[in-house]
Amino acid sequence: MRALIKPMMQPHRLFLLAMGIAIVAWAILTLDWSWLPTYLDNGLLLKGLWTTTYMLVLSWAMGLFLAIWLGLAQAAGPWYVALPAKGFCSVIRGTPLLLQLWFLYYGLGSLFPQFPWIRESWAWAYLREAWPYGLFALTMSFAGYEGEVMRGALLGVPKGQLEAARAYGMPRLTILRRIWLPQAIRRVLPTLGGETVLQLKSTPLIATITVLDLYQVSLQIRQDTFIIYEPLLLLAVLYMFYTGLIVLAFRFIERQVPAKLG
Amino acid sequence: MNWLFGLFEPGHALGLLALSPPGWGGALLTGLSHTLEIAIGSYILGTVIGVGGAFGKLYGGPIVKDLLAIYTTAIRAIPELIEILLLYYLVPDIVNRFLLSLGRPRIDLPPILVGTLVLGFVLGAYMTEVLRGAILAVPHGQVEAARAYGMTPLQVAHRVTLPQMLAYALPGMANLWLNLTKDTALLAVIGFNELTETSLQAGGTTKAFMLFFTAAGILYLIISALSGRLFALAERRARRGQPSIRGGGI
Amino acid sequence: MKLKTLIIAGIAALGLVGTAQAKVIKVGVASEPYPPFSTMDASGHWQGWEIDLMHAICKDQKLDCKITTVAWDGIIPALTSGQIDMIMSSMSITKKREKVIAFSNKYYETPAAVAAPKGAKFKATPASMKGLTIGVEVGSTNQAYAKKFFSKTATLKTYQTQDQANQDLAAGRIDATIADEMALEGFLKTKQGEACCELVGALPYDNETLGSGIGAGFRKSDTALREKFNKGIADVRANGEYQKITKKYFTFDIYGSK
Numbered sequence: 001m002r003a004l005i006k007p008m009m010q011p012h013r014l015f016l017l018a019m020g021i022a023i024v025a026w027a028i029l030t031l032d033w034s035w036l037p038t039y040l041d042n043g044l045l046l047k048g049l050w051t052t053t054y055m056l057v058l059s060w061a062m063g064l065f066l067a068i069w070l071g072l073a074q075a076a077g078p079w080y081v082a083l084p085a086k087g088f089c090s091v092i093r094g095t096p097l098l099l100q101l102w103f104l105y106y107g108l109g110s111l112f113p114q115f116p117w118i119r120e121s122w123a124w125a126y127l128r129e130a131w132p133y134g135l136f137a138l139t140m141s142f143a144g145y146e147g148e149v150m151r152g153a154l155l156g157v158p159k160g161q162l163e164a165a166r167a168y169g170m171p172r173l174t175i176l177r178r179i180w181l182p183q184a185i186r187r188v189l190p191t192l193g194g195e196t197v198l199q200l201k202s203t204p205l206i207a208t209i210t211v212l213d214l215y216q217v218s219l220q221i222r223q224d225t226f227i228i229y230e231p232l233l234l235l236a237v238l239y240m241f242y243t244g245l246i247v248l249a250f251r252f253i254e255r256q257v258p259a260k261l262g
Numbered sequence: 263m264n265w266l267f268g269l270f271e272p273g274h275a276l277g278l279l280a281l282s283p284p285g286w287g288g289a290l291l292t293g294l295s296h297t298l299e300i301a302i303g304s305y306i307l308g309t310v311i312g313v314g315g316a317f318g319k320l321y322g323g324p325i326v327k328d329l330l331a332i333y334t335t336a337i338r339a340i341p342e343l344i345e346i347l348l349l350y351y352l353v354p355d356i357v358n359r360f361l362l363s364l365g366r367p368r369i370d371l372p373p374i375l376v377g378t379l380v381l382g383f384v385l386g387a388y389m390t391e392v393l394r395g396a397i398l399a400v401p402h403g404q405v406e407a408a409r410a411y412g413m414t415p416l417q418v419a420h421r422v423t424l425p426q427m428l429a430y431a432l433p434g435m436a437n438l439w440l441n442l443t444k445d446t447a448l449l450a451v452i453g454f455n456e457l458t459e460t461s462l463q464a465g466g467t468t469k470a471f472m473l474f475f476t477a478a479g480i481l482y483l484i485i486s487a488l489s490g491r492l493f494a495l496a497e498r499r500a501r502r503g504q505p506s507i508r509g510g511g512i
Numbered sequence: 513m514k515l516k517t518l519i520i521a522g523i524a525a526l527g528l529v530g531t532a533q534a535k536v537i538k539v540g541v542a543s544e545p546y547p548p549f550s551t552m553d554a555s556g557h558w559q560g561w562e563i564d565l566m567h568a569i570c571k572d573q574k575l576d577c578k579i580t581t582v583a584w585d586g587i588i589p590a591l592t593s594g595q596i597d598m599i600m601s602s603m604s605i606t607k608k609r610e611k612v613i614a615f616s617n618k619y620y621e622t623p624a625a626v627a628a629p630k631g632a633k634f635k636a637t638p639a640s641m642k643g644l645t646i647g648v649e650v651g652s653t654n655q656a657y658a659k660k661f662f663s664k665t666a667t668l669k670t671y672q673t674q675d676q677a678n679q680d681l682a683a684g685r686i687d688a689t690i691a692d693e694m695a696l697e698g699f700l701k702t703k704q705g706e707a708c709c710e711l712v713g714a715l716p717y718d719n720e721t722l723g724s725g726i727g728a729g730f731r732k733s734d735t736a737l738r739e740k741f742n743k744g745i746a747d748v749r750a751n752g753e754y755q756k757i758t759k760k761y762f763t764f765d766i767y768g769s770k
Contacts, residue, residue: 453583
């Protein structure tokens, strides 16, 4: 706590702090927040927050898992594995996520009428919902970006270590599990927090394919009440809070992992 | 080659992409040009903000430093989509209220201008961080040596700091440019007819969503491939005479 | 200090540019195909009944009107913040919207209706549509109507545009959509609409949610422009221009009761 208070105790910071408090007070007092209780009571805001959270967590975990394989394929695979992996990463990183989402949701959807049997299959229960497309697109996006990062991290592990492991007669899979991957992941860790924040900031795009996330809820509030700025401001504050949580969490994790490399 | 162009005539598989109506190829290219216009405009604006921000963060007074810290932190913590939506309505609103309070009539702010301003303002936060890092990376001894030779501060900046900094800044700047070209797609959510929105409109009208989204995707890929090349060339030029960064240490 | 003067100078410069072309009226149209009222063709030109009418009214009143596309869900903020000067995008005149913006007199009228995939075995009533997933356009009168009468028994799915709801109806992701009847008929006349879907029926009228006809939206302060536009509507109704345009797209007068 003292570490937090001490740097604030400078005249100009106190002035800025006072200005900040004044702005917040002005925002609370003069802007229109009458809609807030309604949407807290009917659970819409919480529901949106929950959707955003699980979309972020699931796409993060699945994306990272895929990214390890994408990185490995590019760093160590034969050309017929490395090339498609590289192509995948380039396409994901070279096109807007919004376009990818619309391609998956409306593009695939426009093909359904030509294949009536799809509606009879077990997959239809998922294909007719919007969230699977959102989750899939977010996962692929994270996998594409992190696959590139993993490739760099894997290639950055000193060759000598792998050679030493081989000289000990370790099987290839064991080398991967004990030496190569752990070191690569340690290398990725400092950037992972930032990448996770980027992923969080991508989630509102799924609202454009009807997923009821936090952003979609704010849109609905805007439509119901014709209030433009307040719901967006609340949203900005919520996302900032969320970003802060992620940054703190990653700082904590990084501190648990010994920083010394190689 | 004739068979290739034949594919793009009305009635053929890709006829919807023909450059002149009833094909939508021309509309897509117009969308592409809007995308590029906004991207280039906001890149220039963002770089200007970034240069000011970076120098302010390094050499500014305490208040300037703190304000810049708030700017870069807040902008980078909030989703771009929400920033764009907020500012897209806020900027014309404030400008017009300001003018009305002066007794002047409302002005016409074209969406393309507002979009450029908003994206440039957002990019400025990222650019500030990239350029600040690059300035810090210039070895201090070189600046001191230049001063010892009696160079004026402007000469130091022109001959030593800026050229060296560019080499360190270019990889980050290239990344920001690539992200920016993709972020222009967010303007589609406001209904601005850049490439992504145009492909949605074309898809909505003709119901050939797959075709138009794929076409737009290929255009984006071409932009990213071409600009990746250009930045690589620029980086090589900026690095002339410098030891390679890669390969050292590890 | 320097920065402040620079900003003021910049805004003033913009103001000069602005006043030089201030006479252009920017008409906001939702950027989605909405046949037969407003659709964009491949050369980027907007056409359709509403667009023709708009041009006729602007010509009658000697206004220099220019179409600006905006996202439907942000069309009212775009108007109030000054991005556009008027809305002409099949917007119903409702009490709720009138708290924020002002409307011209109505220029056409349409009931709400239900469309569904071909062979649907339900009627356009809440009881018959129990348990279905119904697509509506966000911020539309039909969304308000569906919320009031259908949300207790059915699942509502909101779309950014009606075209996207229609798209998902064709894809089979929703069981029905509630929208303006005339726009639905426009969709059902397209190749895709003809192949997939049919009109189930019109819905009973409700003044609170559906409002009183469709009008153009203006900022509350722009009374002069609104008056001009009202005069224009009356003029084109009187001189036969309205009927001429309507004949191009419909077989009956869509103005509704007087």
